[in-house]
Amino acid sequence: xxxxxxxxxxxxxxxxxxxxxxxxxxxxxxxxxxxxxxxxxxxxxxxxxxxxxxxxxxxxxxxxxxxxxxxxxxxxxxxxxxxxxxxxxxxxxxxxxxxxxxxxxxxxxxxxxxxxxxxxxxxxxxxxxxxxxxxxxxxxxxxxx
Numbered sequence: 275x276x277x278x279x280x281x282x283x284x285x286x287x288x289x290x291x292x293x294x295x296x297x298x299x300x301x302x303x304x305x306x307x308x309x310x311x312x313x314x315x316x317x318x319x320x321x322x323x324x325x326x327x328x329x330x331x332x333x334x335x336x337x338x339x340x341x342x343x344x345x346x347x348x349x350x351x352x353x354x355x356x357x358x359x360x361x362x363x364x365x366x367x368x369x370x371x372x373x374x375x376x377x378x379x380x381x382x383x384x385x386x387x388x389x390x391x392x393x394x395x396x397x398x399x400x401x402x403x404x405x406x407x408x409x410x411x412x413x414x415x416x417x418x419x
Contacts, residue, residue, distance in 0.1 A: 277306060279313045286357070287322045287396065288313065292330030299336075303344045307351065314355040322357050322396055326389070327364030332371050345375030352381055358399040360384045362392035 276293040290310065297303060314321075332341075352359055361372060361384060369385050376383040386392040 277309050279310070281313070281317065281321070285322070286319075287324050288317070289324045289326065291326040291328075295330045296333045297330070297336060297340070297344065298333035300340050300343050303340060303347060307347045310351065311355075314351070317355075320355055320357045322400065323352075323355075323359040324389075324392060324396060325359065325361040327361055327368050329363075331365060331368055341371060341375060342378075345379040348372075348375060349379040349381050357403060358384075358396065360386060360392040360396045360399070362386040362389050 277295065278289075278291040278293060280289040280291075281287070282289070295302075295306070297306070359381075364385075369383070372385055373383045375381075384392075384395060386395060
């Protein structure tokens with residue numbers, strides 16, 4: 275199974291693409307998470323994720339146990355490595371699965387039909403994060419600084 279990870283250092287965006295990957299079992303999820311975690315660890319900092327579901331899907335035999343494991347791992351990876359996440363592409367079933375797991379594990383699916391829609395959302399997300407970081411910085415300043 276092949277995953278394609280492309281990191282844009284200037285934008286601090288990790289693009290994740292799949293080449294015909296089908297999630298069927300817990301082992302499939304583990305294989306993907308381990309590959310993604312290896313890349314994230316090598317970066318040494320949090321980044322934004324742009325996830326391309328156009329060449330991936332969930333197999334019809336996927337079971338509840340696998341989906342629940344996937345949801346937990348997505349949440350853990352987001353908390354540990356992501357400044358924000360957007361997704362695009364994929365079939366309706368892919369969207370519905372990610373949406374459901376997001377509701378169960380308390381993360382936003384941020385799923386968009388097109389890459390352009392996802393990138394626009396990512397730009398807005400980055401702007402909001404920069405603004406809240408600036409507000410936090412201003413809130414911690416004293417008159418003596």
